[in-house]
Amino acid sequence: MTVSLPRSALVTGVAGFVASHLAEALLDHGTQVTGLDRRSPETDAVAAANLTACLGRPGFTLARADLIDCELAPLLATVDVVFHLAGIPGVRASWGARFPEYVASNIVATRRLAATCHQLGVPRLVVASSSSVYGPAGDRPVTEDGPTRPMSPYGVTKLAGEQLSLAYGSLPQPATTVVALRYFTVYGPRQRPDMLIQRALQAALGGEELLVYGDGKQRRDFTFVGDVVRASLLAAGVPGPAEVLNVAGGNSVSVTEVLATIAELTGRPVPTRSAPDQAGDVPGTWADTSKARSLLHWQPRTGLADGLAQQLDWLRCHQPGGHR
Numbered sequence: 001m002t003v004s005l006p007r008s009a010l011v012t013g014v015a016g017f018v019a020s021h022l023a024e025a026l027l028d029h030g031t032q033v034t035g036l037d038r039r040s041p042e043t044d045a046v047a048a049a050n051l052t053a054c055l056g057r058p059g060f061t062l063a064r065a066d067l068i069d070c071e072l073a074p075l076l077a078t079v080d081v082v083f084h085l086a087g088i089p090g091v092r093a094s095w096g097a098r099f100p101e102y103v104a105s106n107i108v109a110t111r112r113l114a115a116t117c118h119q120l121g122v123p124r125l126v127v128a129s130s131s132s133v134y135g136p137a138g139d140r141p142v143t144e145d146g147p148t149r150p151m152s153p154y155g156v157t158k159l160a161g162e163q164l165s166l167a168y169g170s171l172p173q174p175a176t177t178v179v180a181l182r183y184f185t186v187y188g189p190r191q192r193p194d195m196l197i198q199r200a201l202q203a204a205l206g207g208e209e210l211l212v213y214g215d216g217k218q219r220r221d222f223t224f225v226g227d228v229v230r231a232s233l234l235a236a237g238v239p240g241p242a243e244v245l246n247v248a249g250g251n252s253v254s255v256t257e258v259l260a261t262i263a264e265l266t267g268r269p270v271p272t273r274s275a276p277d278q279a280g281d282v283p284g285t286w287a288d289t290s291k292a293r294s295l296l297h298w299q300p301r302t303g304l305a306d307g308l309a310q311q312l313d314w315l316r317c318h319q320p321g322g323h324r
């Protein structure tokens with residue numbers, strides 16, 4: 001990678017799936033990383049597993065803190081870049097009783113962080129946004145200037161957080177420049193346990209059968225976590241006060257096609273059961289990534305079959321139920 005990486009960075013949501021990979025990559029490049037999360041590896045098994053490769057590594061400091069009310073100034077004093085990935089993810093759960101948490105973490109805490117970065121003059125804020133800001137894809141890949149019509153409460157909160165962050169970058173002579181990355185359905189080792197591919201691989205390895213929502217024809221532009229990390233690192237150095245970029249694998253693939261590829265890889269069909277359509281589940285996502293190609297000189301490198309094989313290998317090594 002030819003980009004100049006920050007000497008010092010704050011990574012929020014570091015105990016999570018994507019941010020833990022990002023923190024590892026930054027450490028590999030010699031960046032001093034403060035990783036912030038409200039989940040603790042001492043009390044949360046997923047956080048502990050995600051942070052295994054970071055904890056104890058020179059250059060890594062873990063800050064257990066809630067972005068809603070923690071003291072931000074000491075965390076931001078010396079950083080060149082903030083990678084803000086903390087948030088409440090998950091489209092389907094956002095209709096339920098946890099909606100106030102989505103608002104608190106995805107909107108209120110994001111605005112608070114962006115405002116404090118601006119006050120303290122942190123040079124660059126990179127924010128994790130989401131494909132769910134768009135609503136359903138048409139018959140062409142969506143560009144960043146396409147309409148934003150989120151179909152779920154989650155998507156509404158991600159759009160609000162993204163736009164609030166970009167508003168700080170759009171101030172005259174902004175103290176903090178902002179890049180919002182619209183990640184499209186990320187998968188790979190350590191994927192969240194509520195997501196399709198993790199559940200399907202677990203089912204194929206003998207775990208609970210997978211509930212397939214709707215007819216299985218819904219399509220996603222699945223993106224390998226290594227590609228998401230590379231785009232996020234490059235976003236630290238891209239010029240411009242306020243940019244929004246799609247980060248996606250480049251192909252729209254149906255749930256049924258994913259299950260067929262997993263069956264080929266594992267040599268056994270994925271056991272499934274039909275379940276009703278889920279509210280807010282868009283029929284398809286599909287991204288045009290030419291802006292990331294031209295601004296970041298980035299393109300996805302890992303195709304679905306290869307990425308699924310990497311996630312499967314990881315699962316076989318790390319899950320008690322996983323066996324070769």
Ligand code: NAD
Pocket residue numbers: 012013014015016017018019036037038039065066067068084085086087088089090104105109128129130131158182183184185186187192
């Ligand atoms: P994750 O749940 O694994 O990680 C999110 C982390 O943020 C968690 O460890 C959580 O404890 C932490 N967090 C939440 N609210 C916090 C707060 N107020 N203070 C401190 N920590 C807090 O999720 P993920 O899948 O790794 O997603 C990371 C980010 O990327 C999220 O912002 C999500 O909306 C976005 N995103 C994810 C995907 C995907 O497919 N995984 C796609 C698009 C966008």
Ligand code: UGA
Pocket residue numbers: 089090091129130131132133183184185186194195196197199210211212213214218219220255278281282
């Ligand atoms: C994912 C993440 O969960 C969100 O946090 C993120 O913001 C979003 O991507 C995004 O791209 O912005 P989703 O696309 O719903 O959301 O990802 P999965 O949970 O992997 O679901 C993919 C498809 O599989 C959906 O159509 C879903 O209905 C289906 N699915 C999922 C099932 O049929 N069964 C399951 O058990 C899980």
